[in-house]
Amino acid sequence: MTGLIGIRAAIVDLDGTMVHTAPDFLVAVNRMRADLGLAPTDIDTISLFVGKGTENLMRRVLALDYDAARVEEHFEAALASYSRHYVDINGVHSSVYPGVREGLAAMREKGLRLACVTNKPIGFARPLLEKTGLAGHFEILYGGDSLPRKKPDPYPLLKVCEDFGLLPAQVVAIGDSSNDAEAARAAGCRVLNVPYGYNHGEPIHNVDTDGIVSTLLEAAQLISV
Numbered sequence: 001m002t003g004l005i006g007i008r009a010a011i012v013d014l015d016g017t018m019v020h021t022a023p024d025f026l027v028a029v030n031r032m033r034a035d036l037g038l039a040p041t042d043i044d045t046i047s048l049f050v051g052k053g054t055e056n057l058m059r060r061v062l063a064l065d066y067d068a069a070r071v072e073e074h075f076e077a078a079l080a081s082y083s084r085h086y087v088d089i090n091g092v093h094s095s096v097y098p099g100v101r102e103g104l105a106a107m108r109e110k111g112l113r114l115a116c117v118t119n120k121p122i123g124f125a126r127p128l129l130e131k132t133g134l135a136g137h138f139e140i141l142y143g144g145d146s147l148p149r150k151k152p153d154p155y156p157l158l159k160v161c162e163d164f165g166l167l168p169a170q171v172v173a174i175g176d177s178s179n180d181a182e183a184a185r186a187a188g189c190r191v192l193n194v195p196y197g198y199n200h201g202e203p204i205h206n207v208d209t210d211g212i213v214s215t216l217l218e219a220a221q222l223i224s225v
Helices: 022-035 043-048 054-062 068-089 100-109 122-132 155-164 178-187 216-222
Strands: 009-012 113-117 140-142 171-175 190-193
Touching: 009 155, 022 043, 022 054, 022 068, 054 068, 068 122, 100 113, 100 216, 113 155, 122 140, 140 155, 155 171, 155 178, 171 178, 171 216, 178 190
Parallel strands: 009 113, 009 171, 113 140, 171 190
Antiparallel strands: none
16 A cells, blocks of 8 residues: 555544544444334444434434334434433543544644544543543534534534645545545545454445555544645
């Protein structure tokens, strides 16, 4: 894999890229399911649903038991229940992936500007970054409800490029899924993917990417300003 030259900033995903959050999702989802009188589900199932925002997660979880009409019937109550439970346990069962802290530090040492763009609601993302001690690395944080559109739409990445005053070609997106790769390609950014995240249950090697890196530290080592 060749290095990425002329990069001035990195846009890093959160769930499945920096933090293993599926255990938090599982606890909150199963508490919500209990509120609705439904049986608990498992972490492998939940991991398939991560990455496209909380609303999508709720609909996918409800669809385990309900048809489309009943999913919508129960959606608002499920979302409210889930959100209440998630606030209580946000970050408690999660863990930072190996190489993340070292990788972010190495990127900053190279002079890269850093943004975190996630489809997680901003009200969940900010406390998680603070609890894990990662918040201080980022100049910009956009959640899934911060902007009019979320990944895989390129808009959040283009907004970061605008904020930083950089061309998309000077920015690399780093994530665990096709969401990140599709958004980056559409925005004109470079993209690196990690193999250990969620990616909706699909092999990361099927994603159109500039490279698959084992850790964020390896990503930092490939990037040159």
